[in-house]
Amino acid sequence: MSQDASRIAVVHESYSFACMRCGHGWEQSYAIEHHTDAGGREFVRYVAEGRVVPSPLSRPACANCDGHLVRIMRPGRVSSARDASRARRPGHHWQLSHLLHPFQRRAG
Numbered sequence: 813m814s815q816d817a818s819r820i821a822v823v824h825e826s827y828s829f830a831c832m833r834c835g836h837g838w839e840q841s842y843a844i845e846h847h848t849d850a851g852g853r854e855f856v857r858y859v860a861e862g863r864v865v866p867s868p869l870s871r872p873a874c875a876n877c878d879g880h881l882v883r884i885m886r887p888g889r890v891s892s893a894r895d896a897s898r899a900r901r902p903g904h905h906w907q908l909s910h911l912l913h914p915f916q917r918r919a920g
Contacts, residue, residue: 820845820846820847821845821846822843822844822845822846823843823844823846824841824842824843824844825841825842825844825887826839826840826841826842826887827839827840827842827868827884827885827886827887828884828885828886828887828888829868829872829874829882829883829884829885830882830883830885831874831876831877831879831881831882832879832881832882832883833874833877833879833881834874834876834877834879836874836875836876836877838875839887839888840860840868841860841887842858842859842860842865842868843858843859843860844856844857844858844859845857845858845859868884869884872884
């Protein structure tokens with residue numbers, strides 16, 4: 813085995829997700845492992861909560877309804893929507909409209 817075959821570079825990334833079908837929102841952090849095999853070919857593994865998972869950018873599925881119409885956003889979008897909703901109405905659940913508000917176009 814060559815020295816390059818054992819070298820692993822790890823990058824940590826987080827994403828926010830919103831299901832456009834049922835409105836479920838969630839966040840997930842990933843360790844993205846960049847590997848080089850013995851033949852010099854590069855490949856990537858995504859690891860979430862200690863398990864190898866498919867790339868979240870390929871075809872994310874909603875854990876609530878199994879829908880695949882999922883918007884991927886920068887980290888913190890779901891938690892900030894939940895926090896804003898709680899500040900307005902304690903005990904009120906956040907809604908998809910709170911999360912997607914920045915993406916809506918203004919009528920002009």
